[in-house]
Amino acid sequence: MTSTGHPHTPAWFDISSPDAPRARRFYQEMFGWPVNVLDETYALVGADGDRPAGGIGQAGPGSPYTGIVVYFQVDDVDTALARAEELGGSRTLEPQTLPGMGRMAVFTDPDGNPVGLLSP
Structure with missing residues (x-):
């Protein structure tokens, strides 16, 4: 556990696709x-009335990744991020x-x- 009392568990997922409308339809x-759907490039997904659990976005030539990322x-x-780099990871984004989500x-x-x- 961290000092704020939350475990390092999945908090969000993001699916980045070269065809976001197709990905939204598939997962829906x-x-x-x-x-x-927030705009043509991103949509929130999750339970109606609850905080969204993740998002599906449009990947383009400059996108830092495609596929599914768990946050x-x-x-x-x-x-x-600095600790991940010390352990052999590399910054991607x-x-x-x-706004409203933290960093x-x-x-x-x-x-x-x-x-x-x-993080908050």
């Missing part, structure tokens, strides 16, 4: 997820602030798997 039909809750994104970043582990970080 596969799992029955409600989809709240883990940490106390501080910058500290956790620089830390940034998301996020993405790194790849030594095997090349993308991993997300979220």
Whole structure:
């Protein structure tokens, strides 16, 4: 557990696809997820009336990753990202602030798997 009392468990997922509308349809039909399209590039998914569990976005030529990334809750994104680099990971998406969600970043582990970080 971290000092704030939350375990480092999955807190969010993000699916980045070269065809976001197709991905939204697929996952909505596969799992029955409600989809709240924010714009042509991103949609929130999750239970109706609850906080969304993740999102589906449009990947383009400059996208830092495609596929599914699981985000883990940490106390501080910058500290956790530096620790990932010390352990052999590589930055994929620089830390940034998301309105209403806190801070996020993405790194790849030594095997090349993308991993997300979220902090308040």
